[in-house]
Amino acid sequence: xxxxxxxxxxxxxxxxxxxxxxxxxxxxxxxxxxxxxxxxxxxxxxxxxxxxxxxxxxxxxxxxxxxxxxxxxxxxxxxxxxxxxxxxxxxxxxxxxxxxxxxxxxxxxxxxxxxxxxxxxxxxxxxxxxxxxxxxxxxxxxxxxxxxxxx
Amino acid sequence: xxxxxxxxxxxxxxxxxxxxxxxxxxxxxxxxxxxxxxxxxxxxxxxxxxxxxxxxxxxxxxxxxxxxxxxxxxxxxxxxxxxxxxxxxxxxxxxxxxxxxxxxxxxxxxxxxxxxxxxxxxxxxxxxxxxxxxxxxxxxxxxxxxxxxxxxxxxxxxxxxxxxxxxxxxxxxxxxxxxxxxxxxxxxxxxxxxxxxxxxxxxxxxxxxxxxxxxxxxxxxxxxxxxxxxxxxxxxxxxxxxxxxxxxxxxxxxxxxxxxxxxxxxxxxxxxxxxxxxxxxxxxxxxxxxxxxxxxxxxxxxxxxxxxxxxxxxxxxxxxxxxxxxxxxxxxxxxxxxxxxxxxxxxxx
Numbered sequence: 307x308x309x310x311x312x313x314x315x316x317x318x319x320x321x322x323x324x325x326x327x328x329x330x331x332x333x334x335x336x337x338x339x340x341x342x343x344x345x346x347x348x349x350x351x352x353x354x355x356x357x358x359x360x361x362x363x364x365x366x367x368x369x370x371x372x373x374x375x376x377x378x379x380x381x382x383x384x385x386x387x388x389x390x391x392x393x394x395x396x397x398x399x400x401x402x403x404x405x406x407x408x409x410x411x412x413x414x415x416x417x418x419x420x421x422x423x424x425x426x427x428x429x430x431x432x433x434x435x436x437x438x439x440x441x442x443x444x445x446x447x448x449x450x451x452x453x454x455x456x457x
Numbered sequence: 458x459x460x461x462x463x464x465x466x467x468x469x470x471x472x473x474x475x476x477x478x479x480x481x482x483x484x485x486x487x488x489x490x491x492x493x494x495x496x497x498x499x500x501x502x503x504x505x506x507x508x509x510x511x512x513x514x515x516x517x518x519x520x521x522x523x524x525x526x527x528x529x530x531x532x533x534x535x536x537x538x539x540x541x542x543x544x545x546x547x548x549x550x551x552x553x554x555x556x557x558x559x560x561x562x563x564x565x566x567x568x569x570x571x572x573x574x575x576x577x578x579x580x581x582x583x584x585x586x587x588x589x590x591x592x593x594x595x596x597x598x599x600x601x602x603x604x605x606x607x608x609x610x611x612x613x614x615x616x617x618x619x620x621x622x623x624x625x626x627x628x629x630x631x632x633x634x635x636x637x638x639x640x641x642x643x644x645x646x647x648x649x650x651x652x653x654x655x656x657x658x659x660x661x662x663x664x665x666x667x668x669x670x671x672x673x674x675x676x677x678x679x680x681x682x683x684x685x686x687x688x689x690x691x692x693x694x695x696x697x698x699x700x701x702x703x704x705x706x707x708x709x710x711x712x713x714x715x716x717x718x719x720x721x722x723x724x725x726x727x728x729x730x731x732x733x734x735x736x737x738x739x740x741x742x743x744x745x746x747x748x749x750x751x752x753x754x755x756x757x758x759x760x761x762x763x764x765x766x767x768x769x770x771x772x773x774x775x776x777x778x779x780x781x782x783x784x785x786x787x788x789x790x791x792x793x794x795x796x797x798x799x800x801x802x803x804x805x806x
Contacts, residue, residue, distance in 0.1 A: 326690025
């Protein structure tokens with residue numbers, strides 16, 4: 307679909323994160339995998355080696371690990387602004403899954419849709435936004451081209 | 458009614474399977490039915506083809522949703538994957554603060570939750586003594602937190618905007634500590650999940666008092682300085698992008714400006730029409746400038762002359778109080794706690 311037909315948003319941060327102190331936006335990660343299925347092989351390896359290191363290095367995220375009989379292993383990430391993101395990790399290897407978790411940790415929870423402008427500022431103008439009356443001598447009459455003085 | 462009909466056909470086929478050992482269900486090739494043996498006498502059958510009852514079922518459920526509305530929200534603590542202790546610890550480390558966990562857990566317990574739990578236990582008919590809730594509520598912590606917030610924010614506003622009069626400082630503080638701003642901050646920090654209350658989603662005033670209780674808990678655990686930094690880092694940025702007169706309702710800006718100028722012994726402002734455009738159209742534009750002693754204080758636009766004069770007075774007040782858009786940004790730098798020991802600087806030579 308075109309960019310007009312799909313959702314879009316402006317560049318922003320949740321609660322002006324980073325201005326005061328940086329708060330990791332990922333609050334909860336639930337890893338659902340199967341104990342015996344082949345698609346969860348990478349997840350099982352990750353849980354054997356990498357998940358404890360990840361949890362120790364990110365004390366602000368709670369990691370829930372739930373082995374269930376399922377065909378499709380999933381990672382569900384919940385963010386502070388309420389958004390929930392599900393990632394399907396069938397057939398991924400353990401390093402790929404730890405990369406994915408790092409990516410999820412670094413994201414803010416805002417939607418992954420087209421960002422209209424790659425910049426945002428709360429103080430757009432220092433000297434004052436230009437309007438058609440800036441740098442014009444005051445006059446009450448009708449607006450017209452300014453008289454250029456002969457130089 | 459819709460759902461019984463198609464199923465009778467399946468039951469008839471799977472019952473015939475019981476006597477056979479490894480013979481497949483005879484419906485596999487003709488009807489596309491897959492039989493999964495659970496044990497010797499029981500088998501579950503599934504239809505892989507297009508299910509004739511699906512459309513009717515979907516429409517029925519959509520109609521039910523339209524009639525009854527969406528299902529009531531469930532608090533996160535009652536959904537799967539929740540460990541209260543771990544969540545409280547994570548909350549504490551997420552904010553880079555050292556809370557004492559017992560005080561923090563008390564801060565999340567609201568009196569409405571205790572009452573609801575008490576009623577529920579009475580309703581279950583269990584003896585009141587054996588199931589008495591040994592939990593305290595957060596009312597005292599909340600009061601402490603609220604009073605500390607107000608006093609700290611007043612001091613901080615006075616320090617950041619030294620020229621702003623006390624009315625203005627009060628309005629700014631009232632805005633920052635108001636239910637709207639505090640609940641927005643609290644929901645985006647995860648307090649909404651942890652707060653225990655009778656209703657879900659947590660109502661605004663309950664969330665406000667829970668956040669204040671968290672502030673009170675931080676005050677007890679870490680002291681006033683750290684709590685002050687916490688408030689500055691989370692409530693302070695809510696001032697970014699806000700205009701002074703959004704928060705401070707001034708009814709007569711011209712009168713206030715005249716008072717301010719008389720206090721500073723500056724001659725009183727005279728309004729003059731600087732620019733006019735489109736006077737006879739639907740959207741006229743007038744620029745009125747305020748001159749004091751023939752020097753321009755401020756100019757402001759408006760649709761009518763009176764509106765333009767009021768706007769010019771507001772612009773003049775903003776310049777006077779130092780609350781313009783292009784002022785120096787507020788200081789959110791972390792406190793420099795460590796001082797370079799002298800030995801290091803010598804050895805690095």
